[in-house]
Amino acid sequence: MSYIELKREVYEANMELQRRNLVVYTWGNVSQVDRAKGVIAIKPSGVAYEVMKPDDIVIVDLENNIVDGKMRPSSDTKTHTHLYRHFDSIGGVTHTHSTYATAWAQTQQAIPCYGTTHADYAYGEIPCTAVMSDEQIERDYEEETGVQITDCFKTRSPKEVPMVIVAGHAPFTWGKNGADAVYHAVILEEIARMAYLTKTLQPNTAALKQGIVDKHYLRKHGKNAYYGQK
Numbered sequence: 001m002s003y004i005e006l007k008r009e010v011y012e013a014n015m016e017l018q019r020r021n022l023v024v025y026t027w028g029n030v031s032q033v034d035r036a037k038g039v040i041a042i043k044p045s046g047v048a049y050e051v052m053k054p055d056d057i058v059i060v061d062l063e064n065n066i067v068d069g070k071m072r073p074s075s076d077t078k079t080h081t082h083l084y085r086h087f088d089s090i091g092g093v094t095h096t097h098s099t100y101a102t103a104w105a106q107t108q109q110a111i112p113c114y115g116t117t118h119a120d121y122a123y124g125e126i127p128c129t130a131v132m133s134d135e136q137i138e139r140d141y142e143e144e145t146g147v148q149i150t151d152c153f154k155t156r157s158p159k160e161v162p163m164v165i166v167a168g169h170a171p172f173t174w175g176k177n178g179a180d181a182v183y184h185a186v187i188l189e190e191i192a193r194m195a196y197l198t199k200t201l202q203p204n205t206a207a208l209k210q211g212i213v214d215k216h217y218l219r220k221h222g223k224n225a226y227y228g229q230k
Contacts, residue, residue, distance in 0.1 A: 003041060003059050003068055006034055010041040011054040013178035017096060018049040020186050028096040029074040032178035033084045035091075038062055041178075042080060044071035075142065082146025083174065087158045090174040092181035100192035101171040104128070108167040111191060112207045114198045118191045119208060119216035123160040126188065127152050131167045145169070160221075163188045 013030040017023045026049070031042035041057050058069035062081050066073065074080070080093045096102075104111055111126040113119055118126075129148040136144035149164050149172060162184045163173040171192075173184035198205050220227040 001037065001068075003034075003037075003039070004054075006032060006039075006041045006059070007057040008054045010043070010057050010178050011052070013092065013094075013182050014043050014052070014057075015049060016179065016182045017094070017185065020182070022096045022098045022185055022189060023049065024097070028094070028098075029076055029080075030092065030094045030178045030182055031074075031077075031080045032092045032181075033062075033090075039067050040077075040080060040084060042073050042077055044069070045074050047071065076145070078140065078142035079146040079149070079172070082143055083149060083172070086146070086150045087153075087174065089159050090162075090181075091176045092174060092178035094173045094178070094181035094185040095170065096185050096189075097170040098185065098189040098192075100196055101165065101189050102169075103196065104192050105165045105167060105170050110165065111195045113213055114195055114205055115208055116212060116216045117194060119213045120220055121184070121187050121191070122163060123157075123217045123221075124213065125207070126161060126163055126165060126191065127156065128165040129167050160217075 010032045017028050026046050029043040031040045033040045039059050039061050041059050044056050044058050047056060056071055058071055058073040059067040060073050060077060061067055062085055064078055064081055076095050083093050108128055110128040113125055129152045132148055148166055162175055165171055171188055173181050173188055175181040175184050219225055
């Protein structure tokens with residue numbers, strides 16, 4: 001079975017992280033799922049973007065078994081596969097340690113919706129997970145990172161909020177494919193930067209009123225959306 005096109009798409013998505021200055025050295029990874037084949041393609045572990053080639057991308061099944069590839073997959077692979085198994089609507093996942101989003105993670109805070117830029121892309125706050133327990137750390141750290149995220153979305157829609165802050169760690173984003181997940185990683189970093197500046201200028205800034213949040217989110221994503229071209 002050939003995975004040439006899937007590998008190429010995931011390679012390009014990973015390289016976009018570097019082009020967008022969202023990664024330092026090897027601090028990030030992108031994956032994409034092929035649900036018909038039951039596999040994902042993901043960046044190899046610890047390989048610098050400057051030397052990575054499309055054929056280096058690793059194919060694993062949803063139980064984390066290597067299906068195709070000469071290298072070990074990303075150390076975060078179990079987090080990615082956990083998300084694919086629990087979020088049926090997603091087709092790609094991105095993980096970075098981008099500066100502003102990671103700063104929010106390190107303070108263990110959700111990012112409030114302060115303005116319409118945020119509301120255009122995420123419905124309400126960008127949540128921060130609970131801190132991982134000692135028991136979770138001792139079990140399977142990467143799998144439990146996925147559990148942290150899916151637990152955080154028990155009362156949220158991963159389609160309405162395609163991004164999360166993992167407490168003490170860094171952000172994850174997702175989308176319809178790898179490229180879309182990277183797009184949301186770029187958006188998240190900018191939202192995180194804007195929120196940081198907003199809170200710096202006025203620490204007591206209130207979240208945006210719900211009516212404006214609804215208007216901006218629904219005009220792009222609602223059933224009667226009118227933003228953009230048909």
